Amino acid sequence: MPDDFDKSEHGLHPVSIELLHGLVFISFCESPPSLKNAIKELADPLATFDTANLKVAATKDYPIAANWKLAIENYQECYHCATAHPEYARMHTLMLDDKMQNRVQGHMLEKMEACGLKQVNIDYVDTAARPGEQGYGFSRTAMFEGYKTGSKDGEPVAPLLGRLTDYDGGASDLTIGPFSFFLFYSDHVVGYVFTPVDETHCQCRIYWMVRGDAEEGMDYDRDALMWLWDVTTCADERIIVNNWKGVNSRYYQPGPFSEMESLEQRYIEWILRELKTQF
Numbered sequence: 155m156p157d158d159f160d161k162s163e164h165g166l167h168p169v170s171i172e173l174l175h176g177l178v179f180i181s182f183c184e185s186p187p188s189l190k191n192a193i194k195e196l197a198d199p200l201a202t203f204d205t206a207n208l209k210v211a212a213t214k215d216y217p218i219a220a221n222w223k224l225a226i227e228n229y230q231e232c233y234h235c236a237t238a239h240p241e242y243a244r245m246h247t248l249m250l251d252d253k254m255q256n257r258v259q260g261h262m263l264e265k266m267e268a269c270g271l272k273q274v275n276i277d278y279v280d281t282a283a284r285p286g287e288q289g290y291g292f293s294r295t296a297m298f299e300g301y302k303t304g305s306k307d308g309e310p311v312a313p314l315l316g317r318l319t320d321y322d323g324g325a326s327d328l329t330i331g332p333f334s335f336f337l338f339y340s341d342h343v344v345g346y347v348f349t350p351v352d353e354t355h356c357q358c359r360i361y362w363m364v365r366g367d368a369e370e371g372m373d374y375d376r377d378a379l380m381w382l383w384d385v386t387t388c389a390d391e392r393i394i395v396n397n398w399k400g401v402n403s404r405y406y407q408p409g410p411f412s413e414m415e416s417l418e419q420r421y422i423e424w425i426l427r428e429l430k431t432q433f
């Protein structure tokens with residue numbers, strides 16, 4: 155190129171990047187919603203699990219032949235869990251009614267402090283996000299008694315994370331924006347990133363993360379670590395694709411939301427609101 159060629163005028167397009175305690179968030183829009191308060195408010199809960207020093211032990215891509223909105227809707231509700239996910243449903247309690255849920259939750263709350271955990275409930279997800287900010291949420295939910303973590307027999311599959319000193323039998327949900335979800339067991343973290351590919355295809359990439367100093371073969375077994383969310387996501391892929399066929403059928407008509415689908419309903423309200431303000 156000639157001497158007066160200005161490289162700064164011909165570079166790659168810039169993207170916005172934010173670091174959230176070791177997690178890297180990239181936005182392709184010109185002025186992304188702020189993560190400032192999320193970074194501040196999530197500092198302590200994420201320091202508990204030492205997210206900045208996690209190690210990615212495994213990743214797997216799950217291509218889904220359906221529109222991305224159906225895939226994310228599916229992640230937002232547990233109405234389908236009991237029937238679609240026998241492995242998940244025998245340890246997680248999200249599909250219990252409030253009374254039963256409160257009882258198991260109570261047992262976990264009593265144990266949390268002694269295990270090095272504090273209960274933190276944050277809900278600025280989707281339509282609850284503050285103006286100009288990315289939505290985010292954090293909370294911990296008890297698993298059934300006998301389950302220390304999300305594994306086949308409920309026994310640990312990796313060393314305890316961060317500042318944790320024992321197993322409280324819970325798992326924390328972290329939501330950041332519309333496409334990223336994380337589940338914090340006491341000994342590993344599962345991250346789910348949904349990516350729209352085109353109108354009729356999307357993808358879910360799952361990250362399994364363990365303590366930064368954990369060694370494969372010594373401290374964890376990759377297959378044991380991946381088991382629950384691999385089998386669960388394969389089942390989700392099947393029901394999302396079936397749903398997609400259903401909504402494209404000429405017989406399709408929308409039905410009412412169940413009471414267990416309040417997060418999904420909020421998500422849809424958020425999409426509709428965004429469509430009105432962006433276009």
Ligand SMILES: [Fe+2]
Pocket residue numbers: 228229234235238239386390
């Ligand atoms: Fe599911």
